[in-house]
Amino acid sequence: MNEKQAFESVKKQLKQARYDHTVRVVETATKLCERYGQSVEKVRLASILHDYAKYRPSGEMKNVIKTTEWLSDDWCNYGEAILHAPAGAALIREELGITDEEILHAVVFHTTGRAGMSEIEKIVYLADYIEPGRKFPGIDDVRDASEQSLDYGCLIALSNTVTFLISKGHPVYPDTIHAYNELLKTRGLK
Amino acid sequence: MNEKQAFESVKKQLKQARYDHTVRVVETATKLCERYGQSVEKVRLASILHDYAKYRPSGEMKNVIKTTEWLSDDWCNYGEAILHAPAGAALIREELGITDEEILHAVVFHTTGRAGMSEIEKIVYLADYIEPGRKFPGIDDVRDASEQSLDYGCLIALSNTVTFLISKGHPVYPDTIHAYNELLKTRGLK
Numbered sequence: 001m002n003e004k005q006a007f008e009s010v011k012k013q014l015k016q017a018r019y020d021h022t023v024r025v026v027e028t029a030t031k032l033c034e035r036y037g038q039s040v041e042k043v044r045l046a047s048i049l050h051d052y053a054k055y056r057p058s059g060e061m062k063n064v065i066k067t068t069e070w071l072s073d074d075w076c077n078y079g080e081a082i083l084h085a086p087a088g089a090a091l092i093r094e095e096l097g098i099t100d101e102e103i104l105h106a107v108v109f110h111t112t113g114r115a116g117m118s119e120i121e122k123i124v125y126l127a128d129y130i131e132p133g134r135k136f137p138g139i140d141d142v143r144d145a146s147e148q149s150l151d152y153g154c155l156i157a158l159s160n161t162v163t164f165l166i167s168k169g170h171p172v173y174p175d176t177i178h179a180y181n182e183l184l185k186t187r188g189l190k
Numbered sequence: 191m192n193e194k195q196a197f198e199s200v201k202k203q204l205k206q207a208r209y210d211h212t213v214r215v216v217e218t219a220t221k222l223c224e225r226y227g228q229s230v231e232k233v234r235l236a237s238i239l240h241d242y243a244k245y246r247p248s249g250e251m252k253n254v255i256k257t258t259e260w261l262s263d264d265w266c267n268y269g270e271a272i273l274h275a276p277a278g279a280a281l282i283r284e285e286l287g288i289t290d291e292e293i294l295h296a297v298v299f300h301t302t303g304r305a306g307m308s309e310i311e312k313i314v315y316l317a318d319y320i321e322p323g324r325k326f327p328g329i330d331d332v333r334d335a336s337e338q339s340l341d342y343g344c345l346i347a348l349s350n351t352v353t354f355l356i357s358k359g360h361p362v363y364p365d366t367i368h369a370y371n372e373l374l375k376t377r378g379l380k
Contacts, residue, residue: 078371159356166349171374177367181268184361 001096006048009096013052021133022051029127036150038119046106046124049098053088061087071108078171085111113158113179122150129157136164155183191286196238199286203242211323212241219317226340228309236296236314239288243278251277254284261298268361275301303348303369312340319347326354345373 001009011019029047033040053061061083062076068090075086089107092098106124109117113125130143130153138160146153158180165172191199201209219237223230243251251273252266258280265276279297282288296314299307303315320333320343328350336343348370355362 159359162362163353163356166353166370169349169374171371172352172367174364174367174371177362177364180356181361181364184359 024131025127028131032123046103050110053084064090078173112173112176114175115178115182214321215317218321222313236293240300243274268363302363302366304365305368305372
């Protein structure tokens with residue numbers, strides 16, 4: 001699947017505002033690739049497709065997750081906001097024939113992060129967080145941190161996310177804390 | 191071991207200020223037992239002994255944890271502040287002959303919490319957090335929540351703890367997030 005086909009596929013799945021967000025994530029991810037010497041092809045494809053499942057009903061997303069062998073059922077226990085990420089990965093595999101594991105992982109973990117993220121996963125995670133349309137408290141700290149390193153950008157994004165979720169009384173997917181703890185240890189190394 | 195012996199044992203291990211804290215934790219835990227209909231014996235013994243290892247050198251605490259079969263080595267990967275809890279449990283077993291699992295668990299998890307805490311564990315965890323000598327942002331919210339239910343008190347304490355740790359750039363022991371997520375689900379049920 002080339003980029004043009006991918007854009008056409010997600011355009012059918014998304015409302016206009018969400019599609020515009022997707023375009024900005026792709027642009028931001030491309031800039032991060034240039035800055036950090038990462039080849040763009042997989043990053044751009046994952047970025048185009050990252051919100052593919054955003055408007056599926058939560059019942060369908062849960063069903064997709066539970067019937068997809070390579071996804072943990074535990075995704076269904078932490079609120080609805082994170083379902084579209086793993087469900088989206090399963091659906092782009094099933095409906096669009098995307099089988100590249102690096103792309104699939106980048107989609108699965110684009111909302112939560114995880115310990116052991118690849119560079120591709122980090123770029124998609126961060127681009128989704130800092131694209132210029134995002135406006136929320138602390139976002140400029142994450143943008144500044146992203147200028148220093150991918151790891152530091154992800155660390156500050158993860159910190160903000162956990163603090164926000166707790167302030168709202170929302171659950172925290174454990175992989176988010178595992179990612180935070182891991183990046184805290186490697187801070188300053190990249 | 192009776193209470194008098196336990197107090198004498200910890201007095202030798204602790205500086206005066208920490209011993210005074212321990213006495214306040216025992217008093218607070220006793221009140222929580224009365225409020226929530228929990229028998230006091232094990233709660234008071236766990237409270238007396240909860241900081242037993244507080245002043246052991248971190249190298250000794252890590253060694254104790256790594257050589258204690260029923261403690262995960264993973265305790266050693268999240269900073270020094272939490273070591274005294276699992277190490278203390280191992281040491282009161284080894285040095286004082288405490289073998290009651292409910293008491294040992296209450297000491298192990300008094301700093302981090304965990305999913306599946308017993309009532310005894312919740313009371314010791316909460317008493318350590320809210321005893322009247324504690325002064326930090328948000329403490330009155332935890333005290334108020336503790337009047338509503340043990341679960342709600344623990345939930346607000348866990349929330350505060352995670353937010354504080356992240357604001358300081360400290361690691362978060364995963365059991366703390368597991369406890370938070372679990373109590374969020376049961377909120378309002380007790």
